[in-house]
Amino acid sequence: MKKHGMLRSLIVIVGVILVVVVAIVVQAQNVSIGDILGVASRPIQGGDAVIATINADPVSLNTLERTKIVLQASSQMPLDDSEAYRQAMDQIIRNTVLIQEARRRGLTVSEQEARAYLVQIKASAEQSPELAQMLQDEANAFDMSSQQFEERMVAAYREGLLIDKLYQALSDETPLPSEEEVDVYLAKQPGPNAIVLIPIDFRDVAAARSTYAELQSLAATQLPEQFTTTFDGYARRLGNRGPGEFVHQKFRFADKANELPDYARDALDKPEGVMGLFERTDGTAVVYLVLKSVAVSAEEVQVSARAQLIEERRMAYADELERQLVSQAEVHIFKDKLPRAAQTALADK
Numbered sequence: 001m002k003k004h005g006m007l008r009s010l011i012v013i014v015g016v017i018l019v020v021v022v023a024i025v026v027q028a029q030n031v032s033i034g035d036i037l038g039v040a041s042r043p044i045q046g047g048d049a050v051i052a053t054i055n056a057d058p059v060s061l062n063t064l065e066r067t068k069i070v071l072q073a074s075s076q077m078p079l080d081d082s083e084a085y086r087q088a089m090d091q092i093i094r095n096t097v098l099i100q101e102a103r104r105r106g107l108t109v110s111e112q113e114a115r116a117y118l119v120q121i122k123a124s125a126e127q128s129p130e131l132a133q134m135l136q137d138e139a140n141a142f143d144m145s146s147q148q149f150e151e152r153m154v155a156a157y158r159e160g161l162l163i164d165k166l167y168q169a170l171s172d173e174t175p176l177p178s179e180e181e182v183d184v185y186l187a188k189q190p191g192p193n194a195i196v197l198i199p200i201d202f203r204d205v206a207a208a209r210s211t212y213a214e215l216q217s218l219a220a221t222q223l224p225e226q227f228t229t230t231f232d233g234y235a236r237r238l239g240n241r242g243p244g245e246f247v248h249q250k251f252r253f254a255d256k257a258n259e260l261p262d263y264a265r266d267a268l269d270k271p272e273g274v275m276g277l278f279e280r281t282d283g284t285a286v287v288y289l290v291l292k293s294v295a296v297s298a299e300e301v302q303v304s305a306r307a308q309l310i311e312e313r314r315m316a317y318a319d320e321l322e323r324q325l326v327s328q329a330e331v332h333i334f335k336d337k338l339p340r341a342a343q344t345a346l347a348d349k
Contacts, residue, residue, distance in 0.1 A: 050331040051342075052089070056097040061337065064088055085345035089333075098324040099159055109165065114157040118150065134288040167318055174317040177309050186305045195260075196250045196292040197267050198228075199236045201284070208285035211238070214278045215287065224273050231275070231289045248291065263288055268295075 067088040072079045080085070135227035177185070193345035215234065219227045235247040253259040261266075262287040263278040270276050270290045279285045296304070335343045 008248065009135055029333050038311065046337075049337050050289045050334065051337045052092075054093055054331050055100055055329055057096055057100065059092055059096070065093060073200050078158055081341040082345040085342045089346055089349065093162065093326055093329060093331060094322060095159075097329050098166055098186060098322065100164045101325055102162045102169075103322070105166070105169065107135070107162060107169065108164045109158045109161040111154065111158065113161060114154045117157045117161060118153055120151075170318045170348055171314045174310070177306065177313060180272075180311060182302065182306050185309045186301065189305065192252070192294075192296045192301055194252045194292070194294045195248060195267060195290070196248055197264065197288045198231055198235050198247050199249060199263055199286050200290040201286055202238075203282055205285045207281050208277060208287055211274060212275065213285045215275060219275065227291065228273075228291070268293065 046066070047060065049061045051061045051064055053176065064085070066086045068081070070088050070093070074083045075084075102123040124300055200208075200211065200213070203228050211234065215231060218230055222230060232247060235241065236245070239247065247253055251260050251264050251265075262280070263276075266278045267276055267290050270293070272290050272293055274290055276290065277285065278288070322343040331349065333346055333349050335346065
């Protein structure tokens with residue numbers, strides 16, 4: 001949750017595009033940083049105008065426009081201006097109410113903390129010429145001196161780190177699940193144990209035994225990877241499977257009870273890479289190859305389930321508070337101060 005909160009807050013916390021976010025966008029979307037910074041740095045006519053208030057805190061046109069630019073640049077799917085404006089305003093509202101809530105709780109971020117974070121960014125830049133160039137390009141794009149750009153980043157990091165502290169506080173105060181709740185959670189989840197194998201079904205035990213002996217001879221002369229390919233070929237040929245059809249089977253289970261097919265239960269006692277022959281009383285049989293077998297102890301299951309449930313609870317707790325803060329916020333948008341496209345997009349706000 002911590003990383004998620006930081007990225008979400010840093011994306012729209014100020015009216016400039018932060019290099020951390022731009023770097024993420026460039027890496028993930030193959031976006032041109034020059035294009036993003038070039039558009040974001042263009043002067044916005046009337047950019048200092050207050051276009052909205054959120055619980056009496058002002059929002060400038062600069063913030064709306066540059067948030068929109070980041071969203072359009074980082075979206076996996078193309079965003080038209082109307083949808084980008086809507087998402088931008090939603091982002092701004094969320095971040096504003098989160099900052100307000102953090103301050104209401106008495107949380108603070110000192111300038112020293114923000115500068116320490118900036119030191120981390122600079123240290124990363126020293127190890128990465130690309131990141132160092134991004135920092136320089138961004139300062140140039142906004143026509144700022146290095147000192148001015150640094151002060152702008154420090155101010156942005158203070159608010160981003162403040163939201164991060166809020167998420168940490170919410171994480172710490174989330175009620176922990178009881179042992180009974182963990183047990184109920186476990187009962188609803190697929191077991192962490194798993195076995196992956198390739199089975200070959202036979203209606204005749206004699207045919208199964210013959211194929212098993214033939215495959216044993218091949219296994220003695222082939223490397224494990226080569227034999228897996230050989231076994232896969234047998235499974236496709238004898239099972240009338242096409243080239244694109246999947247012959248591997250994976251089972252997840254909590255224990256060795258009756259959750260698995262009979263041949264898979266038999267395979268649990270075999271090491272990875274070993275073949276097995278399972279004969280049934282009705283005269284049918286299965287020859288199988290164990291590809292992977294993962295067994296987790298009951299104690300490990302409990303620890304894993306508790307950690308997963310705690311994380312889910314923390315995320316749900318934070319999301320619910322965020323939803324409440326947004327729904328209760330007093331948002332006033334001054335549509336006459338907005339560009340025409342934004343007026344249409346935010347008409348229902």
